[in-house]
Amino acid sequence: MPDHLPDSCPSPPIHAATADELKLLLQKSLTAYEIDQELERIESEERQLEQKISKTEQDIQTQQALSAETRKHAAKVLRAYYMGDRDSLWMLLFSTASFKDALTLFDYLQMIVRNDRDTLHKHLTNQKQLQELQSSLLTSKTSLEQAKARFLAQKDQRLQLQQQLDAELAKQPAAANAVILQQMAQLTVQWQDKGIPLFRTYFQALAQAMKQLPEMVSAPGTNSSQDQSGLNQHLIINGFQYTFQISDQDLNEFLRSKNPIFRNLNFQFNSGIVTASGKQDDMEVTIIGHYELATKGEDKPKTYVRFRMDQLRFNGFDLPQTTIEAMEKEFDLGIYPQMLASFLQVTGVQVENGKLSLLFKLAL
Numbered sequence: 342m343p344d345h346l347p348d349s350c351p352s353p354p355i356h357a358a359t360a361d362e363l364k365l366l367l368q369k370s371l372t373a374y375e376i377d378q379e380l381e382r383i384e385s386e387e388r389q390l391e392q393k394i395s396k397t398e399q400d401i402q403t404q405q406a407l408s409a410e411t412r413k414h415a416a417k418v419l420r421a422y423y424m425g426d427r428d429s430l431w432m433l434l435f436s437t438a439s440f441k442d443a444l445t446l447f448d449y450l451q452m453i454v455r456n457d458r459d460t461l462h463k464h465l466t467n468q469k470q471l472q473e474l475q476s477s478l479l480t481s482k483t484s485l486e487q488a489k490a491r492f493l494a495q496k497d498q499r500l501q502l503q504q505q506l507d508a509e510l511a512k513q514p515a516a517a518n519a520v521i522l523q524q525m526a527q528l529t530v531q532w533q534d535k536g537i538p539l540f541r542t543y544f545q546a547l548a549q550a551m552k553q554l555p556e557m558v559s560a561p562g563t564n565s566s567q568d569q570s571g572l573n574q575h576l577i578i579n580g581f582q583y584t585f586q587i588s589d590q591d592l593n594e595f596l597r598s599k600n601p602i603f604r605n606l607n608f609q610f611n612s613g614i615v616t617a618s619g620k621q622d623d624m625e626v627t628i629i630g631h632y633e634l635a636t637k638g639e640d641k642p643k644t645y646v647r648f649r650m651d652q653l654r655f656n657g658f659d660l661p662q663t664t665i666e667a668m669e670k671e672f673d674l675g676i677y678p679q680m681l682a683s684f685l686q687v688t689g690v691q692v693e694n695g696k697l698s699l700l701f702k703l704a705l
Contacts, residue, residue: 370525376499379663383492390485397478408467536655544672550599555680583701627654632690648674
């Protein structure tokens with residue numbers, strides 16, 4: 342008989358976390374918090390979609406009743422024309438006894454024609470509205486299904502992340518565990534109370550300033566963007582090709598002239614990458630992204646230069662993709678060439694070391 346029985350579930354070894362392990366734990370705790378925020382956003386989106394679906398279904402029932410009624414009237418009108426009833430009415434004009442009676446009858450017949458036309462138009466309008474409601478209902482139901490799928494995926498990721506945190510915290514000594522949990526809470530509070538407002542402030546100010554960027558071309562020669570001959574240094578014209586160029590130094594100066602908050606944020610252009618980094622009080626922020634061409638609008642889509650966020654960092658910690666997508670959805674940091682000149686159409690965007698170039702052609 343052995344001296345002792347082996348443990349069925351051996352306890353994990355207890356050791357104090359290294360600096361790298363501590364940072365990884367804090368990173369996971371911040372990611373877990375942001376996933377919780379995304380879950381709340383998705384739940385809110387689901388509630389709004391469910392309310393929209395319910396209202397649309399009620400509107401469809403009302404519209405179906407209206408369409409049925411107008412369809413009956415339209416059928417009577419079409420039947421009258423098909424059977425020749427309206428032709429016989431017009432023939433009455435030739436049997437009137439006087440010109441005055443003919444004018445009266447003519448006005449009456451015109452009124453009948455107008456009513457017939459209004460009835461058919463109303464029927465077509467109701468049918469179109471019904472189709473639009475049904476299409477809207479289908480779109481909302483599809484969006485709801487997608488939202489539910491995203492919720493389940495995020496919830497599963499959150500569960501896995503919590504299991505990893507629990508397992509890694511279980512390896513720590515009790516005293517160290519308490520300190521780590523306190524640091525996690527402090528990081529979450531700092532991000533919630535200071536980090537989020539700071540990012541929002543930067544993005545809101547940046548969105549407003551980028552809309553004013555065309556001033557660097559359209560403004561008269563009263564700033565550094567004009568050379569001694571009065572020509573704008575940022576706009577290069579080569580035949581029918583136009584290029585708007587700006588250095589990262591010029592962009593920083595322009596942004597700081599629009600809002601003093603940008604004194605704490607510095608933009609850099611590298612090969613295909615735009616990086617903005619800065620420090621305010623005890624917070625460090627980093628925004629990494631790129632520019633790309635995109636279109637906006639359904640009836641008359643217009644091309645513009647969209648800024649895509651690839652990475653957001655707060656005090657050295659990466660924020661999850663869900664946070665990046667939420668920020669992108671809330672703030673538009675794009676460049677709209679139509680504000681530069683309505684006769685120009687953007688055809689390309691290039692980011693090189695220290696320089697951003699927008700390529701244009703004449704919009705024919």
